[in-house]
Amino acid sequence: MxxxxxxxxxxxxxxxxxxxxxxxxxxxxxxxxxxxxxxxxxxxxxxxxxxxxxxxxxxxxxxxxxxxxxxxxxxxxxxxxxxxxxxxxxxxxxxxxxxxxxxxxxxxxxxxxxxxxxxxxxxxxxxxxxxxxxxxxxxxxxxxxxxxxxxxxxxxxxxxxxxxxxxxxxxxxxxxxxxxxxxxxxxxxxxxxxxxxxxxxxxxxxxxxxxQKKVPPPYLEDGDVILESLRRYCSPADKELPAVSLKGQMASNLMRYFQLQEEKKDSEKNTKKLKDDIQRLQAILAAEMGSSCTAVCDRDGKRYTVTYNPVRKPMVDKDNMARLKLLYPEIYEQFVTVSEYRKFYVKASDAVEAGGEAA
CATH class of the missing domain: 3.90.320.10 (Lambda Exonuclease; Chain A)
Incomplete structure (x- = not known):
């Protein structure tokens, strides 16, 4: 500067x-x-x-x-x-x-x-x-x-x-x-x-x-930063909550989201900036929905329905897996399986001289 x-x-x-x-x-x-x-x-x-x-x-x-x-x-x-x-x-x-x-x-x-x-x-x-x-x-x-x-x-x-x-x-x-x-x-x-x-x-x-007025500031940041903030402060998803009605600026945000999704289908327009803009609008709409899993928007004679449902699946994270192996090795050996896959990788190196042998 x-x-x-x-x-x-x-x-x-x-x-x-x-x-x-x-x-x-x-x-x-x-x-x-x-x-x-x-x-x-x-x-x-x-x-x-x-x-x-x-x-x-x-x-x-x-x-x-x-x-x-x-x-x-x-x-x-x-x-x-x-x-x-x-x-x-x-x-x-x-x-x-x-x-x-x-x-x-x-x-x-x-x-x-x-x-x-x-x-x-x-x-x-x-x-x-x-x-x-x-x-x-x-x-x-x-x-x-x-x-x-x-x-x-x-x-x-x-x-x-x-x-x-x-x-x-x-x-x-x-x-x-x-x-x-x-x-x-x-x-x-x-x-x-x-x-x-x-x-x-x-x-x-x-x-x-x-x-001083106790009015939350709007979310204006990048989408990943907004979503991380939501994970910290938003209550868990509740499918019993009524649908949120998107109006005013939020309705405009939703229309813009649809517009960008259409542009994304064109490979020539599918840029990092476009993806970032879509993620940011998605995060702003998710923030408006809060714990509700559904939002609706009536615009130009159409009803748009947004769903933001939780996807839950049981898993053992890396830290708990390490604890399991340390504290209960017998259970670990009995129930934990190791999967195997092959990784394809190409590396360029100097060519082998004529008459020579590769190491």
């Missing part, structure tokens, strides 16, 4: 609370008093992990977002390695890193909160923020785009939020993706006034129009 160095009036953030002695429950209660950096990507619809509705439920105390993160091991690894990654950054840059155990609050936009990982004192005496991240080797490519070094958008907006709250103009990111110091990515972003203004507008809109 290009920095916009337009002159602005400086300010000091407020301190909402000291965090060093807070329990996790107390920390969550303070965080619900406003919007934190990790919330902003979801609020603005660019998070690959959660929806604005997830953050809304968190702020109202219905369910904490952290309880439903997809990979709890990754979260724990991030916490455990925070000090190590900070030390890697220090060794690579020569910059001293320090922590401030406080939750900050914007002096004007009081709904904006920041619990920053670490701070840096630059050689010219100014301060910068250090955000520490960890990822796996396969996900490291998210830090490059079109061959250029980037910060993933969902982290970039987090850094911009922290700069706005603290009135600091630079954020460094250090992301460890391997087990050596050379497998660490360092990026920097600068403050951008126009970007920040738009971000604050969206945050205020979310806080005032949804959280």
């Amino acid at each position: 290009e920095g916009n160095t337009k002159a602005r009036e400086r300010y000091s953030p407020l301190v909402l609370t000291e965090t060093e002695s807070l329990s996790r429950e107390q920390w969550l209660e303070y965080r619900r008093l406003g919007i934190g950096g990790s919330d902003v990507a979801a609020i603005t619809g660019i998070s690959p992990f959660r929806t604005a509705r997830d953050v809304y439920y968190d702020k109202l105390g219905i369910a904490a977002v952290e309880e439903y993160e997809g990979n709890w091991v990754a979260m724990e690894m991030g916490n455990l390695l925070e000090g190590l990654v900070a030390e890697i950054f220090r060794r690579k840059t020569g910059l001293e890193v320090y922590q401030v155990k406080k939750m900050f609050q914007h002096p004007v936009h009081r709904f904006m909160l920041a619990d920053v990982d670490s701070f840096i004192t630059m050689p010219d005496g100014t301060k910068a923020i250090l955000e520490i991240k960890t990822t796996n080797y396969n996900a490291k490519d998210r830090w490059w785009g079109d061959g250029k070094e980037i910060v993933p958008p969902y982290y970039e907006i987090q850094g911009c939020h922290y700069m706005a709250v603290t009135d600091i103009d630079r954020v460094f990111f250090c992301c460890l993706y391997g087990n050596t110091e050379n497998e660490a990515i360092i990026r920097e972003i600068r403050r951008d006034a126009a970007y920040e203004e738009e971000m604050i507008f969206l945050e205020r809109q979310f806080w005032e129009d949804h959280v």
